[in-house]
Amino acid sequence: MMTSQSRREFIATTLVIPVSILAKPGRQQPVPAETPWYRRTYRWGQTNITEEDPARYDTEWWREHWRQTRVQGVIVNAGGIVAYYPAADPLQHRAETLGQRDLLGEIVTAAHKDGLVVMARMDSNRAHEPMFRAHPDWFAMNSHRVPYRAAELYVTCIHSRYYDEYIPAVLREIIQRVHPEGFTDNSWSGLDRDSICYCENCARTFRDRCSAQLPRAKDWDDPDYRKWIDWNYARRLELWDLNNRVTRAAGGPHCIWSGMLSGDVPSESRRFRDLKAICARAEIIMFDDQGRTNASGFQSNGEMGKRMHGLLGWDKLIPESMAMYQRIPTFRKSASPDPEARLWMLEGIAGGIQPWWHHVGALQEDRRQFRTAEPVYRWHEANQKYLVDRRPIATIGVVWSQANTEWYGRDQAESRVLLPYRGIINALIRSRIPYLPVHIDHVGREDGLSLLILPNIGAMSDAQVEALKRHVSRGGALIATGETSLYDERGSRRNDFALADVLGVHAEDKKTRPVYGGPADHSYLRISPDMGSGERHPILRGLEETNIVGFGGTIQKAQPAGGTNVPVTYIPDFPVYPPETSWMREPRTTIPAVVLQQSGSRVAYLAADLDARFACDNLPDHLLLLQNIVRWAVSENIPLQVKGRGFVDCHLYEQPGRLILHLVNLTSAGTWRAPADELIPIGPLEVTIRVRQGIRPQTAKLLVAGGPGSVTAHGDWMAMRLPSILDHEVIVLE
Ligand SMILES: [Zn+2]
Numbered sequence: 001m002m003t004s005q006s007r008r009e010f011i012a013t014t015l016v017i018p019v020s021i022l023a024k025p026g027r028q029q030p031v032p033a034e035t036p037w038y039r040r041t042y043r044w045g046q047t048n049i050t051e052e053d054p055a056r057y058d059t060e061w062w063r064e065h066w067r068q069t070r071v072q073g074v075i076v077n078a079g080g081i082v083a084y085y086p087a088a089d090p091l092q093h094r095a096e097t098l099g100q101r102d103l104l105g106e107i108v109t110a111a112h113k114d115g116l117v118v119m120a121r122m123d124s125n126r127a128h129e130p131m132f133r134a135h136p137d138w139f140a141m142n143s144h145r146v147p148y149r150a151a152e153l154y155v156t157c158i159h160s161r162y163y164d165e166y167i168p169a170v171l172r173e174i175i176q177r178v179h180p181e182g183f184t185d186n187s188w189s190g191l192d193r194d195s196i197c198y199c200e201n202c203a204r205t206f207r208d209r210c211s212a213q214l215p216r217a218k219d220w221d222d223p224d225y226r227k228w229i230d231w232n233y234a235r236r237l238e239l240w241d242l243n244n245r246v247t248r249a250a251g252g253p254h255c256i257w258s259g260m261l262s263g264d265v266p267s268e269s270r271r272f273r274d275l276k277a278i279c280a281r282a283e284i285i286m287f288d289d290q291g292r293t294n295a296s297g298f299q300s301n302g303e304m305g306k307r308m309h310g311l312l313g314w315d316k317l318i319p320e321s322m323a324m325y326q327r328i329p330t331f332r333k334s335a336s337p338d339p340e341a342r343l344w345m346l347e348g349i350a351g352g353i354q355p356w357w358h359h360v361g362a363l364q365e366d367r368r369q370f371r372t373a374e375p376v377y378r379w380h381e382a383n384q385k386y387l388v389d390r391r392p393i394a395t396i397g398v399v400w401s402q403a404n405t406e407w408y409g410r411d412q413a414e415s416r417v418l419l420p421y422r423g424i425i426n427a428l429i430r431s432r433i434p435y436l437p438v439h440i441d442h443v444g445r446e447d448g449l450s451l452l453i454l455p456n457i458g459a460m461s462d463a464q465v466e467a468l469k470r471h472v473s474r475g476g477a478l479i480a481t482g483e484t485s486l487y488d489e490r491g492s493r494r495n496d497f498a499l500a501d502v503l504g505v506h507a508e509d510k511k512t513r514p515v516y517g518g519p520a521d522h523s524y525l526r527i528s529p530d531m532g533s534g535e536r537h538p539i540l541r542g543l544e545e546t547n548i549v550g551f552g553g554t555i556q557k558a559q560p561a562g563g564t565n566v567p568v569t570y571i572p573d574f575p576v577y578p579p580e581t582s583w584m585r586e587p588r589t590t591i592p593a594v595v596l597q598q599s600g601s602r603v604a605y606l607a608a609d610l611d612a613r614f615a616c617d618n619l620p621d622h623l624l625l626l627q628n629i630v631r632w633a634v635s636e637n638i639p640l641q642v643k644g645r646g647f648v649d650c651h652l653y654e655q656p657g658r659l660i661l662h663l664v665n666l667t668s669a670g671t672w673r674a675p676a677d678e679l680i681p682i683g684p685l686e687v688t689i690r691v692r693q694g695i696r697p698q699t700a701k702l703l704v705a706g707g708p709g710s711v712t713a714h715g716d717w718m719a720m721r722l723p724s725i726l727d728h729e730v731i732v733l734e
Helices: 006-016 058-067 103-113 129-134 163-177 200-210 223-251 265-271 275-281 299-310 338-350 373-382 401-432 460-472 611-617 619-631 667-671
Strands: 044-049 074-081 117-123 152-156 184-185 257-259 317-324 331-335 354-360 396-400 435-439 451-454 478-481 505-507 515-517 523-529 546-549 555-557 559-560 565-571 592-599 599-604 640-643 646-656 658-664 685-690 698-703 708-714 716-721 728-733
Touching: 044 058, 058 103, 058 373, 074 103, 074 163, 074 184, 103 117, 103 163, 117 163, 129 152, 152 354, 163 223, 163 565, 184 223, 200 223, 223 275, 265 401, 275 299, 299 338, 299 401, 299 435, 299 658, 317 338, 338 373, 338 646, 338 658, 396 401, 396 611, 401 611, 401 619, 401 728, 451 460, 451 619, 460 478, 460 599, 478 619, 546 619, 559 592, 592 619, 592 646, 599 619, 611 619, 646 708, 716 728
Parallel strands: 044 074, 044 354, 074 117, 117 184, 184 257, 317 354, 396 435, 396 451, 451 478, 478 599
Antiparallel strands: 505 559, 515 555, 523 546, 523 565, 565 592, 592 599, 640 685, 646 658, 658 728, 685 716, 698 708, 698 728, 708 716
16 A cells, blocks of 8 residues: 555656646536537546555545646546456456555546546456456467467457356446446457457358358358457457447436447458448547557658548547557656657647547656656647547548458458558658549549549458449549459459459459569569650659659559559569669560550559559658649649648648638657657748638637748638647648
8 A cells, every 4th residue: 555655755856747737627618518528528538547546546546647737638547457446347457556445436536526537447348267267258368278378367258148247247236336438448359350259159040041060260251250250250240249238328418438449441351340340330430559669650641631521520539548658668657758648649639530548547757757758638628629529631542441451451461451552652741742642432432532532452342343434534634553453352362353344454364473572572663764755754753764663563464554654673683682683684575664644634553663652662762653643634723832841741631611721740750760769840831721612711720839820822822831849730720
């Protein structure tokens, strides 16, 4: 137990904010009473309570931190793996130091007293040994009938009564005791795709529902394995609905349950979480993506926000758990460098995500982690009306598909699906071109998208193919790469690209190896003069001083149809070493790397995997080619220009009568690698935005620098100059 003296020391040493700026209690802004909590809770906090915390959780200290950070909602550990209240069932493991304390009840009471919303946090995916001994049929088994373990815990089977009956009973008990506004669950979706459960429940239910035996092993072409995957996806949705029925029946119509999700599509596919179907039934998405990786960058947070809002709608909220601790390598008890956590938060906010600070443990010896959230949260509170319920503006859609991740990506989803998508997104961000992620089933739904980009979307249903053909037949532009449309919706190869007519290419015989080259080859691309006029094509702009660019990737074998233009061809691999041998054996081929077609709509087919290569290698020549191809395809119909030095991620939105532009300065982080430990100002930036629906403002409000900025009109464009940006700026034009 913490002594009163040590508690005083703890408080004295952790209150780092000057008393003069402490907020008064009862600060919550009035909101219409009829607005449910999940539509009006914009700032969140979570102290992820560990088993030693019940002995030392200092409620008053945390209440003060809630006030300082202006949170409106907290996520409080409740039950599941560990109960933080005296649960009726002794088999639900109580926290080691809980004793008779009802920590959950105390925290919820304090939060409610302060006007905060509470989501009770569950973790339903494991349990302790006594539970396993009492109910072995609730636990997942491998093919040798050995239970799946995670350290000392046992993994529960998602197809068992643990999920049908036990967890619902725990949810009801928690509602009855503490009345949380809603529930979330850290790890709610059971074993992932790499572990087949052979428990009796699974065998029986699968036989009954799917008329098949459980698959013996992973085999993507086995009809029973495919049924097993479908059955698993369906079960997660069934549980989502069941949990919501339970919580609403016991806690009222707004007492909803929302399991945590991540924005990483390959990982969500491995966990059988159908993001589109979940967003169709969710009122709020609780996002668990704590920070960046070197491969994804801060910008991935803005991308995920826009992608998930595309499914969920822009009127709903997506809070995201953001680590205040050091993430990679992980030190749960050390503070993240402030700029690292801050830039992740700012990118999320730019993408429509709501901040949710996250600490592991109720007592921290590295008190620097308590400083990071407050300034961002105070800024967020002051400007919140501009940060929610808005619509993105873009003329370019980047198409994604979870089914493609599953059935085309299979066990190589990262390289086949994620990298091409990431390469395109990063090329657009680096070029400061606004884009929207578009789910393939929503093609045709978004207005104003002149260009759709298909980054190696191999697997497509016939209906999806037809929707893309309609886009082109209506004059829409298209860029497709690699194996796009070469497989059906289950990932079986077609005889030709389903989009062959649109793309202006046909696949070569599938019996031979379907590609030239491969990653790490010493290969090149040859930039050819335009065959008609002898002049270079606009997609080669900026490369006037060279006839070749380094490549080192894969070329899909494809035959161009008549009437197409092939401005870029392939130069095969030749030795790097020894230097005497490093000469091109085949300096010229007719192997197409880029095929362009302009009959009504502009269409580009990239046989060269420039998308995946740019994601991996970050070469400026690849960026230039991708950027030029996009600009050509969309005929320069881009609503935003930002000029000036630096790596700036731009997000453009509208609200009625108002335009909002986020500029996030990622310059310092792009220079080296994680974590960022310094912010480096950039500027000046010249920003030009196309006039939209008669919005023609004279002044711009700067939400970070403060004060007005002057705007000059140039025909259909508005221009302004930003002297400097440190971490981010948000411009409001109205
Ligand atoms: Zn099972």
